[in-house]
Amino acid sequence: MSLEAVRYRRGSLHILNQRLLPERSVYQEIPGVEAAWRAIREMQVRGAPAIAIVGCLSLAVELDRREEGAAKDDLVTFALESLAYLVTSRPTAVNMARAAQDLSDFVSHEAERPDSTAESFKESLIVRCEAMLEKDIRDNKSIGDHGAKHIISRANTDKVIILTHCNTGSLATAGYGTALGVIRSLWAMGRLEHVYCTETRPYNQGARLTAYELVHDKIPATLIADSMVSMAMKEKRISAVVVGADRVVANGDTANKIGTYQVAIAALHHRIPFYVAAPSSSCDLTLDSGEQIVIEERPGKELTDFNGTRVAAPGIGVWNPAFDITPHSLITAGIITEFGVHDPRKLQKALADKMQTGT
Numbered sequence: 160m161s162l163e164a165v166r167y168r169r170g171s172l173h174i175l176n177q178r179l180l181p182e183r184s185v186y187q188e189i190p191g192v193e194a195a196w197r198a199i200r201e202m203q204v205r206g207a208p209a210i211a212i213v214g215c216l217s218l219a220v221e222l223d224r225r226e227e228g229a230a231k232d233d234l235v236t237f238a239l240e241s242l243a244y245l246v247t248s249r250p251t252a253v254n255m256a257r258a259a260q261d262l263s264d265f266v267s268h269e270a271e272r273p274d275s276t277a278e279s280f281k282e283s284l285i286v287r288c289e290a291m292l293e294k295d296i297r298d299n300k301s302i303g304d305h306g307a308k309h310i311i312s313r314a315n316t317d318k319v320i321i322l323t324h325c326n327t328g329s330l331a332t333a334g335y336g337t338a339l340g341v342i343r344s345l346w347a348m349g350r351l352e353h354v355y356c357t358e359t360r361p362y363n364q365g366a367r368l369t370a371y372e373l374v375h376d377k378i379p380a381t382l383i384a385d386s387m388v389s390m391a392m393k394e395k396r397i398s399a400v401v402v403g404a405d406r407v408v409a410n411g412d413t414a415n416k417i418g419t420y421q422v423a424i425a426a427l428h429h430r431i432p433f434y435v436a437a438p439s440s441s442c443d444l445t446l447d448s449g450e451q452i453v454i455e456e457r458p459g460k461e462l463t464d465f466n467g468t469r470v471a472a473p474g475i476g477v478w479n480p481a482f483d484i485t486p487h488s489l490i491t492a493g494i495i496t497e498f499g500v501h502d503p504r505k506l507q508k509a510l511a512d513k514m515q516t517g518t
């Protein structure tokens with residue numbers, strides 16, 4: 160059975176508490192929007208797509224519980240306020256903000272429809288939130304296959320060796336994953352020799368989550384410290400680097416987990432192709448360049464402590480940005496979306512064309 164970050168059925172939402180993995184696999188209920196906001200802020204659930212999906216499904220479960228007879232205007236106000244609130248949970252990943260904008264537009268349109276009732280409004284909004292689950296998995300499988308075919312077509316070996324950073328798998332999405340989806344597709348095609356995953360300090364998404372997923376799927380993999388990346392590129396015959404994204408902007412600059420920028424610099428030095436894998440829902444064409452992206456800074460305790468024990472010298476100052484920006488010039492092999500692999504400089508036009516044609 161594949162790993163599930165999110166378990167949903169009408170009226171019921173549970174998340175796998177990722178702060179407890181890999182030692183403990185605990186699903187906790189998310190009864191509504193407030194609980195979702197807290198779970199996202201505390202990174203009990205994380206990953207750009209998963210954040211948006213949990214946020215929107217928390218609205219769906221809370222709407223479902225509203226007793227019949229609630230006034231349509233009250234439901235409209237509740238939905239719009241809830242979506243705006245959910246966007247404040249974490250600032251860097253764009254997926255929640257994009258989903259909130261889409262759903263708010265939908266709500267406003269539905270509210271204006273003369274033939275819509277409170278019940279039909281509720282049902283149509285819940286159905287739109289629920290559709291995010293299947294769409295995300297479909298997009299991830301497309302990303303996986305586009306990325307795998309692109310890597311294979313450019314490799315000079317029958318099987319490839321991939322380095323990845325952070326966690327971009329089933330624990331960061333509705334399933335399959337983005338960069339880890341590319342790895343899963345390479346494995347399914349019989350074209351993957353090995354994976355190197357970085358521990359990804361300080362939350363350890365790699366050591367705790369990506370390693371957990373790769374072991375679960377029986378994919379041959381080796382965990383390395385973040386500081387070992389350059390040595391691994393020099394010694395371990397890495398064919399390509401594939402990472403995820405929290406926000407890709409119009410010129411292809413990409414916000415991703417802290418450490419991605421220096422992995423990209425090391426890849427350039429070693430002439431190793433560097434890919435970003437992200438659904439179009441992680442792209443923000445309203446921003447021209449990476450300098451405009453807000454970088455979340457997390458509590459210093461998340462850096463000074465390890466498993467509840469302080470390891471840093473008391474009294475030391477702490478800087479704990481959760482993301483960094485990789486300039487498009489370092490994304491040398493392309494940005495992999497559900498539509499294909501794009502030159503970062505041509506991403507904006509490619510996505511605009513797709514949005515226009517809807518294909």
Ligand SMILES: CSC[C@H]1O[C@H](OP(=O)(O)O)[C@H](O)[C@@H]1O
Binds near residue numbers: 327328337403404415
């Ligand atoms: C497909 S997940 C994308 C992205 O989200 C992660 O950040 P976080 O664990 O802080 O939510 C990481 O940057 C992944 O690459």
